[in-house]
Amino acid sequence: MSKILRSVIIYGIIAVIALSIAGCNNKSQDAMDKETLIIGFDDTFVPMGFKDNNGEIVGFDIDLAKEVSKRIGKQVTFQPIDWSMKESELNSGKIDLIWNGYSITKERKEKVNFTNPYLENRQVIITLANSKINSKVDLKGMNVGAQNQSSAVDAINKEEELLKTFKDGKVFTFETNNEALMDLEAKRIDAVVADEILARYYINKKGEGKYKILNDDFGDESYGVGIRKGDEKLLEKLNEAFEDIKKDGTAKKVSEKWFGKDIIK
The missing domain is CATH 3.40.190.10 (Periplasmic binding protein-like II)
Structure with missing residues (x-):
């Protein structure tokens, strides 16, 4: 092996070690x-x-x-x-x-x-005001939506037997709560599970007579x-x-x- 090639390899190894040490130092920094x-x-x-x-x-x-x-x-x-x-x-x-x-x-x-x-919060069920859904049991066969990777999805998944009764046995997920609520308005889904704080604010802005929040929910939580x-x-x-x-x-x-x-x- 030539001296030049050996030098290149040695300096390369030193550079890798230096970068690794720098990376470790960054991760350890509070x-x-x-x-x-x-x-x-x-x-x-x-x-x-x-x-x-x-x-x-x-x-x-x-x-x-x-x-x-x-x-x-x-x-x-x-x-x-x-x-x-x-x-x-x-x-x-x-x-x-x-x-x-x-x-x-x-x-x-x-x-x-x-x-x-x-802050305290609940995962509530939101439907249109004229919906026949009045409890969790009424979600059987229904399209239920929630935000992807949200605590609403986690809360629903914990109730496995109930989840199985939803249409296709799953939650329809959306990138944002707004998208889920828009699909509810368009009647493409039948209910949305979301944070109560968001739901109350959204309903207040859109009109109290347009939606309802069920007494049943998917549990309390904290922020x-x-x-x-x-x-x-x-x-x-x-x-x-x-x-x-x-x-x-x-x-x-x-x-x-x-x-x-x-x-x-």
Whole structure:
């Protein structure tokens, strides 16, 4: 083997080792060390985080994130993401937080860490007002929709026997809740399972007489902020900041702005 070839191989090996060490150092760095945190969110999820008629990013969680970021001395950037890829986006380092009506579930806890819960929620069943569906039992043979990779789908899947009675024995999934609700309006599906907070807001905007929310639901849950496992300093600071904005009334003001009352946990 020539000296030149040996030199090329040696330098190549050194470069690979250096890149590997750099990669390890990046992964071990806590996001709290960054000046700007990237928040991943679904920009169609009213009223938590969405684009208004002027294209501005607004919402309850957007306002809350801005207030919390001030308390921990960070700038924030809001990055719209494919909600079905949220955990992958977080763990690959493309975003630093999942913050947009992110329900705390056992399955998600295996992938990410969560802040303390800050809001309560239910997975409710929405139908058109004149629908003959009045309970879970009435979903037999019906087309039921939900957002892909949402906690609504997780909640439905836990009730396996009920799921089997749906048309084709499955949930029809959509990229966004808005798409699911549009298909409900067009009568292409018979019911939508979604977060109660979104449902109440959507119905209020579209007209109370157009829809109904059933008394039956798919369970209670809580919202939290999703953080990479290992970002312990950031997790601690976020929990402290949440307590601060609850104590000084800031969280109450944000809640009243979007919901007309204080619903912060």
